[in-house]
Amino acid sequence: MLHPTGGDVTDVERSGARGLTAAQVSERVAANQTNDVPRRSSRSLAEIVRANVFTRFNALIGTLFVLVMIFGQWQDGLFGGVILANSAIGVIQELRAKRTLDKLAVVGETPVRVMRDGALAELAQQDVVLDDLIVLGSGDKIVVDGTVAASHGLEVDESLLTGEADAVSKTPGDEVRSGSFVVAGGGTFTAEKVGREAYAARLVEEASRFSLSHSELMAGINRFLKYVTWLIIPTAILLFISQFRTSLGFGEAIVGAVAGVVTMIPEGLVLMTSIAFAVGVVRLGRRHCLVQELPAIEGLARVDVLCVDKTGTLTEPGMDLDEVIVLDKDLPARQALAATAAGDPDPNATMRAVKEGLDEHDPGWPITETVPFSSARKWSGAAFDGQGSWIVGAADVLLGSGDAHRQQAERLGSTGLRVLVLARVPDGSFAAPDRLDVTASAEPAALIVLRQRIRPEAPKTLEYFAEQGVAVKVISGDNPASVGAIARSLNLPQAEHPVDARTLPDDIEAMAQTLEDNSVFGRVDPQQKRAMVKALQSRGHTVAMTGDGVNDVLALKDADLGVSMGSGSGATRAVAQIVLLDNSFATLPHVVGEGRRVLGNIERVANLFLTKTVYSIILAVLVGLMHVRFPFLPRHLTLISSLTIGIPAFFLALAPNLERARPGFVPRVLRFAVPAGFACGIATFAGYFLASEFTASPFSANSSTATLALFFLTIWVLALIARPWNWWRLGLVVAMGVAFLVVLAVPWLREFFALRPDNLQNDLVALAIAAGAAVMLTFALRWDKWMTRLRNSSG
Incomplete structure (x- = not known):
């Protein structure tokens, strides 16, 4: 055979x-x-x-x-x-x-x-x-x-x-x-x-593609871009007509229309999003973490429940044989265990530990039949010619609830040890149609006590998730008491009462409540893992599932984010979005932190770019309706956009950020960008309109007045977006302000950007209007934040 x-x-x-x-x-x-x-x-x-x-x-x-x-x-x-x-x-x-x-x-x-x-x-x-x-x-x-x-x-x-x-x-x-x-x-x-003829070719290509598939973040950005595209053509036509009617030549009208339209395009938003995603992938790659899909970066930030298996996650994959307790001295327990371990054709980690730690040599019994381990049976076995049939499995599966040996096994398991049973079964049992019936006639021969190796990084990792508001659920196929003992030794919250998954209700709602109230679950079969993920999702949780065995595949598929260990089976790595190639549980905080950094920073960057889009639309519409010359040359807006959006956005998109991800990306960005854009657009136009209508200053002086006003407002918007302030964020804002002052102070730069702030009175009036708008915007945003908090607390 x-x-x-x-x-x-x-x-x-x-x-x-x-x-x-x-x-x-x-x-x-x-x-x-x-x-x-x-x-x-x-x-x-x-x-x-x-x-x-x-x-x-x-x-x-x-x-x-x-x-x-x-x-x-x-x-x-x-x-x-x-x-x-x-x-x-x-x-x-x-x-x-x-x-x-x-x-x-x-x-x-x-x-x-x-x-x-x-x-x-x-x-x-x-x-x-x-x-x-x-x-x-x-x-x-x-x-x-x-x-x-x-x-x-x-x-x-x-x-x-x-x-x-x-x-x-x-x-x-x-x-x-x-x-x-x-x-x-x-x-x-x-x-x-x-x-290419094999189905695997399509699976592998789909599983490992470097993609920007659908996500809330990308869907929101695409909505913004679609709206802007619809507005560009009519706005450009309106601007060109208004500029042409203000006695400008055809060429100047074209330049004025372009100046108004070009700032409407948030071209850097998609760029910064792609950069943030790509840099996130590279950073995680350096930590031996393989991201198989870019949207997984976003999923990382939204996780609030992390389901982990005990073996391979909290404990190291290997185990050590602690002792063999012979229960029946009339049976050749040690010899049978040695022969069973040696005869396993495909030993798992448990049987390898028994084989390596047993001081009994293989007696060389001839094998007539073997039954491999499966998560459904929870035992493996072998039949030997003339020596009977023997199985090795979980104590609570092979021993009855009232058996004294089972109580002894549970006492040992409650201390964090893993306890298996060696039992003899009648010859011919393996040929039965349902091998699960074999356990009913099992005759216990020995208890096999294994000591699991707790990962040294596990305590700090669990502490990190507790601080970040991520609930950790230990879902294992092992004995609940043993799993609970290890979880308690790691100070996992709600680990005092481990739950036997065989007692879980089938109703999703009832199961979800049990999952909310407890954090340790033992004797979980593959279908239950899948059901538990769905139950948590039914409560609105974003669930990440870690696993390394084939029994984890179904749950990994259904979780919002599947995380596989690098040493896990090929099947788990095929369906997971994240693969921890170094098998280190300590990598997970970096994974979650990277996701939060990307998502939180992209929201900041989106606020910047959408504010620019809104004030560009406001300025274009006001200029078209009032039939005045557009207040800026394209070079003015290039300078302002570079110093208040482009350069700061690059640093903000890549900065550290541990803010918890929240749903509602689009409404939240619009609640900031729309009032900020209106404030910038209306105040800038008001200052420019007063300067051009009531003074005899040339266009270059009036456009310089508008440039000063708009820069003051947009640098204030940047300061608001950079909150909470720290030394480098404030330093970034100050550096951009100093760069603008350098442009004003250096003659050739001032000439290059066509800036002539010659009319001090106009400049002061425009800056006063801008300052008033900045104060009103700050209070409006605080009011909106207060009302939102009030609605959330009352809801």
Whole structure:
């Protein structure tokens, strides 16, 4: 009988299965019959350049730039540099992210075991060829389509393909499809569809794509951009007509219309969002965290419940055998345990710990049958010729509720130890249609006590989540008392009363309440993990789920954010949005912190850009209605936008930020940007209108007055957005103000930007109006914030 194995390969090699020869492999490689599908961890170079250069807003700005170059002076075309800056920064940042992701994707791939020339070999997924004989063990992801050649209790979960969670038994001749994964047993199958013909090619491409898929943040930004696009054309027409009617020539009217329209385009908003996302991916990549989808960055910031498995998360994957307590001295317990551990064809971490820590040598009993471990049975076993059948499993599964040995096991488990039972079962039990009935006739022989290794970083990590308002739920398949003991040792809130998941109600609402009231759950099966995620989501929680085993896949799929350990099964890594390649629980605070930094900073940046859009629209409409010359040359608005939006936005988008993410991105931004934009637009126009209508100053002096007023207001808006203030944020605001004063003080810069603040009276009047508008805006925003807090508290 074939016994596929991950570590001991002799059984596979002795089975007689030889697989392809080197010559046959060469023939298939020459015929391009390989599984070499292009890796899609990021966009190609051509796609990156095309996406960052040929955009709708680059086209708009480019058209306006050409018009200014034809009808105006080159200094007024400085805004055209935005095209180069946007494109260059976007391309460079995404190329950096691409290189990081491509390297990490290679590290994150799970090797495939195949038979070649009668020997077992581990290959990269792309090196598999047609007709390869692929060896499967528990937890392996099936990467190509084929037919089962041999089965040793092989059970496959096809939920990724069919949505059905029940494992499907596979026998020789049955079909297996890529995208499914092994949950129990092992076997071999022959690859019949590889490369793009296999379903896995589409799954891998979808799972690892560097994408900007739908999210609340991007949907909100796209709404802003769509509204602005609708307004540009009618506003441009209105401005051109009004400028032409003010006795300006055709060329000057074009330049005036362009000056009014170009500032309406929040071209930097998309750029800063992309940069913030890409930098977030690169930063996490340096911490050995693979982000498979960019929107996962946003999901990180919204998480308020984190579901973790005990094993591999709070505790290290390995365990140490503490002691073996013999319960029946008439039974050869130690010999049976040694033989069972040695005969397991695909040992999990528990059986490896028993095998490594047991001082009893393998007695060499001949094996007639084995039953692999599965999360549904919660036991594994082996039948030996002349020595009976033995199983190893959980104490509360193999022992009755009133059994004294079970009470002894629970006492040990309550101290944080993991306790298993070795039991003998009647011969022939494994052939029963439902192997779950085997436990009813189990005769306990020994208690196996294992000591789990708590991760040293776990206490500080849990403390961080408590401080950040993220509730941690420990969801484990182990004994509730054992899980609770470890959780209590880590000071996890609500860990005093661990819950046995077998007692959980099926009703989602009742389950949700239990989950709210408790934080530790044991004996959770895969379907319950999935149901628990849905129950938490029904209460409005944003749920992140961590996992490393095949029993976590369903919950990872349904969680708002799936986080897999790098050492986990290929299936968990395929469905997770985040993969912790260093298997460190301590990485999670950095993951959550990075998401909050990106989301909080993008909201600040959006406030800046949308304020500019609003005041540009207000100015354009007022100029059109009042039939006066547009108050600015394009170079004036380029200067103001650079100092109060462009440069500050770059620093704000990448700054540290631990603010908790909140829903309602679009309304919140509009509540700030609309009043701020109105204040800037109306006050600036009022100062300009008074200067131009009631004094005989030339246009250059009046436009300089408008520039002073608008800069004063926008620098105040920047100061409001930079709150809460600290040294570097205040320093940023001051630096921008000093830069503007330098432009006014240096003659050639003043001449370059066409600034002539010659009329002191007009300048003071405009600045007084701007100061009044700033005070009114500050009080209006405080009033809105107070009313919002009042509504939320009363609701």
